[in-house]
Amino acid sequence: MGKIIDCKTLSQKIKDDVKERVDKLKEKGINPKLTVLTNPDDEPSKAYVRNKKRVCEEVGIEFEEIPFNKDTEYKELLQVANSNNPVVVQLPINKQIDNDVTWEVINDYYCRPERDVDGFFKDSFVKPATAKGVMKIFDYINYDLEGKHVCIVGRGKTCAKPLVQMLLDKNATVTVCHSHTQNLEEVTIECDVIISCVGKPHLITKEHIWWGSVVINVGLSVNPETGKLNGDVDFAACKDKAEYITKNTGGVGLLTTACLAENVVELYERRL
Numbered sequence: 679m680g681k682i683i684d685c686k687t688l689s690q691k692i693k694d695d696v697k698e699r700v701d702k703l704k705e706k707g708i709n710p711k712l713t714v715l716t717n718p719d720d721e722p723s724k725a726y727v728r729n730k731k732r733v734c735e736e737v738g739i740e741f742e743e744i745p746f747n748k749d750t751e752y753k754e755l756l757q758v759a760n761s762n763n764p765v766v767v768q769l770p771i772n773k774q775i776d777n778d779v780t781w782e783v784i785n786d787y788y789c790r791p792e793r794d795v796d797g798f799f800k801d802s803f804v805k806p807a808t809a810k811g812v813m814k815i816f817d818y819i820n821y822d823l824e825g826k827h828v829c830i831v832g833r834g835k836t837c838a839k840p841l842v843q844m845l846l847d848k849n850a851t852v853t854v855c856h857s858h859t860q861n862l863e864e865v866t867i868e869c870d871v872i873i874s875c876v877g878k879p880h881l882i883t884k885e886h887i888w889w890g891s892v893v894i895n896v897g898l899s900v901n902p903e904t905g906k907l908n909g910d911v912d913f914a915a916c917k918d919k920a921e922y923i924t925k926n927t928g929g930v931g932l933l934t935t936a937c938l939a940e941n942v943v944e945l946y947e948r949r950l
Contacts, residue, residue: 680920681819683894688818689811689932692940693737699943700738710946711740711763712795712939718745722900723768730766733935739942764795764945766938792948795941798835803948804941809840811933812873812894816848819922821892823848829866831855831882831910832875837896841873862886874910884915893920896930 700710712734716727727743734741746767791799797806804810816823828845832838833856845852855865866872866886874882875896887893897910909926917923924930 680893680917680923682917683815683819683922683924683929685815685924685929685932688814689936692814692933692936693733696936696939696943697737699947703943703946704738706950708946708949709740710738710942711742712766712942713742713744713761713763714766714768715744715746716768717770720770723770727768729931729935730938733939734942737939739939762792764793764942766795792945795938795945796836797840797941804944805844805937806836806840807937807941808837808896808930808934809844810937810940811930812837812841812896813844813848814933814937815894815924815930819892821922823850823871825849825851826870827851827853827868828871828873829853829855829869830873830875831862831866832877832897834875838873838875841875876910878910879908880910880912882911882916884912884919887916887919889919890921891919893923894930895924895926898926898931 703710712730714727714730717723731741731743742763791801791803794802795804796802797804797810815821823845828850830838830841830845830852833854838854842852842854850871853865853869855862859865863886866882867888869888869891871892871894872882872887873894873896877897877899879899879901881897882893882895893911893916895909895911895913898907900906901908907927909929911923911926913923913926
């Protein structure tokens with residue numbers, strides 16, 4: 679059986695470091711704060727917001743949640759916009775306010791580099807949290823990426839695309855597969871590392887990986903019949919073939935929230 683990557687312990691190490699840095703900021707009279715604009719009508723996103731709040735509370739970051747729906751006053755949004763703390767616009771936006779005016783407010787105020795805690799926009803000062811968390815895994819398991827062939831399955835902007843450059847910076851050879859890739863398993867089985875970021879249950883099976891590979895599951899989806907989360911990777915089938923593998927739940931998601939808190943601190947530290 680391959681080694682299960684202990685993302686829980688790694689996330690705690692990140693949070694412990696963040697808490698120390700938060701304490702140092704507070705000694706200088708700086709109180710880090712994260713504001714999240716939420717869609718109160720979207721159930722799946724509520725869970726993500728709860729996780730962000732829990733982690734912020736653990737490390738001492740003030741957390742502010744503002745419902746972002748048809749009843750939200752634009753003056754309230756502008757009041758938040760005119761503050762200096764980092765902001766997350768939790769997607770999806772309520773359909774009733776998904777319009778040009780809303781996006782104008784978002785683009786003009788929330789996408790500034792000094793507030794872009796997600797790291798999604800041009801000239802951001804921080805890296806996207808999920809991609810950052812994945813890269814921390816390689817340091818944690820002491821895995822040298824130089825010369826390794828890495829396959830990223832998926833091409834989303836929140837994780838897959840940022841990962842390409844981050845892996846290239848480590849001198850890895852990177853292949854990106856997506857919905858139009860033919861014969862996926864013929865590509866993945868040639869790779870040392872497989873990172874799946876799609877959100878399609880059991881997309882990666884034991885036929886897709888070679889003995890001794892590193893398999894990282896990022897993509898999750900909800901089974902509409904059971905309400906349970908499923909990973910892209912068939913963990914039960916792949917765990918005996920991989921050298922290292924992440925769990926589908928209690929895996930990369932823990933690192934995402936920890937790294938988001940780290941990004942908040944990094945944005946505040948830049949102001950010193």
